[in-house]
Amino acid sequence: MASLYKHQDSNVRKTWTLMFIFFMVIIAIGWFMSFVYDAPEILVFAVFFSIFMNIFSYWYSDKIVIKVTGAKPVKREEHLELWRVVENLSITAGLPMPKLYIIEDSVPNALATGRDAEHSAVAVTTGLLGILDKNELEGVIAHELSHIGNRDILVMTVVVVLVGFISLISDIFLRSRLYGGGNKDNKAGGVLMIVGLVLMILSPIIATLIQLAVSRKREFLADASGALLTRYPEGLASALEKISAHSAPMKKANRATAHMYIHNPFGQRESLKGKFLNLFQTHPPTAERIKALRGLEV
Numbered sequence: 001m002a003s004l005y006k007h008q009d010s011n012v013r014k015t016w017t018l019m020f021i022f023f024m025v026i027i028a029i030g031w032f033m034s035f036v037y038d039a040p041e042i043l044v045f046a047v048f049f050s051i052f053m054n055i056f057s058y059w060y061s062d063k064i065v066i067k068v069t070g071a072k073p074v075k076r077e078e079h080l081e082l083w084r085v086v087e088n089l090s091i092t093a094g095l096p097m098p099k100l101y102i103i104e105d106s107v108p109n110a111l112a113t114g115r116d117a118e119h120s121a122v123a124v125t126t127g128l129l130g131i132l133d134k135n136e137l138e139g140v141i142a143h144e145l146s147h148i149g150n151r152d153i154l155v156m157t158v159v160v161v162l163v164g165f166i167s168l169i170s171d172i173f174l175r176s177r178l179y180g181g182g183n184k185d186n187k188a189g190g191v192l193m194i195v196g197l198v199l200m201i202l203s204p205i206i207a208t209l210i211q212l213a214v215s216r217k218r219e220f221l222a223d224a225s226g227a228l229l230t231r232y233p234e235g236l237a238s239a240l241e242k243i244s245a246h247s248a249p250m251k252k253a254n255r256a257t258a259h260m261y262i263h264n265p266f267g268q269r270e271s272l273k274g275k276f277l278n279l280f281q282t283h284p285p286t287a288e289r290i291k292a293l294r295g296l297e298v
Contacts (some may be wrong), residue, residue: 022165026050027225038203057161058115063154065113065160065260071101071123071251082129085141086122088187093145093229098122107250108132108243111260112144113157120148131242139226139236140243143262146225152218160256203245220261227296239295244286259283 013042030046033039076083083100090097098114101123107129114120122144132140147153227233245265253265 013127019057022063023054026053026165052295053161054156055164057158059158061161062115062119064115065257066101066123068160068252068254068257069101069103069111069123073101074100074102082124083133083138083140085134085135086145089138089141089145089229091147093142095145095149096120098145102126102129103250103252105250105252106130107246107248107265108263109250109265110140110262111202111257112147112153113186114145114261115157116151118153120153122148122179127246128243132239133233135230135232136239138230138243139232139239142226143222143236144226146216146222146229150218150221150225152222153198156218156260157165158258163298166192169280179201219289220292223293224296227293233293233296238294240286240290 026046029052030043030049033140034042074082079100079102086100095117096237098117099118099122101121103123103125105125106127108125108131110122110124110128112120112122122141124140129137130141136236147156163195183239217267223236226236232235249267250265250288258265261283263286
């Protein structure tokens with residue numbers, strides 16, 4: 001259990017680090033813009049905005065995730081088997097039962113979100129419920145509950161809002177320069193234009209690197225933790241085989257939330273070119289996860 005607590009503490013530290021990086025980046029952008037437009041109030045706004053967004057992302061990012069995915073609350077009587085699986089596994093894991101949501105999508109997938117176990121949610125697609133048997137469904141739910149128990153969801157959920165806003169604000173800064181904003185006679189304006197352009201180009205890359213940092217290792221750990229919870233690794237391994245067989249993207253696939261799903265919502269290419277591109281994906285290759293699961297002894 002010591003390793004699990006260490007992982008939980010690591011996720012808390014990652015969250016605070018991410019918030020600090022966001023704070024500094026927004027202030028840097030605010031300083032650039034206040035210099036270009038000779039408006040010190042922009043820097044003041046940037047400071048208050050970064051503080052507000054850190055607080056907002058911590059308390060409300062899970063609701064944003066649910067909204068972005070288009071998930072709807074589950075009624076116990078409508079999805080009784082799903083409800084019982086989640087309820088029973090939550091008791092086994094010693095966790096409060098998370099809120100349950102359904103995503104109307106034929107592509108099988110699932111995710112967990114929330115800032116802690118007491119404010120967590122699990123969402124599954126209709127496609128997932130349509131193709132999995134009970135053992136496989138238990139494997140997937142155990143995987144998602146492991147994310148909750150490991151406190152993966154804290155950093156996973158916060159990254160959605162913070163990284164998204166860094167990209168958005170960088171885009172606003174760049175467009176303001178492209179369309180003639182700021183002081184054109186200021187020689188420093190050209191330098192700042194280049195800085196803004198570089199920041200705009202690097203933002204998606206930085207977002208991907210942050211997502212990779214919080215995603216790949218946690219998937220293997222959640223797979224292992226989920227298998228230990230059900231005492232049946234084959235259930236999750238078989239579920240991943242079925243899920244990965246669907247190469248079509250989800251209807252509301254979104255780069256900001258991609259790292260939160262049990263499987264890449266954009267599909268995962270297995271060609272030689274795809275294997276290279278998978279180095280930059282938020283999920284490790286499914287074949288490696290299945291192999292690891294089938295090598296477990298529980």
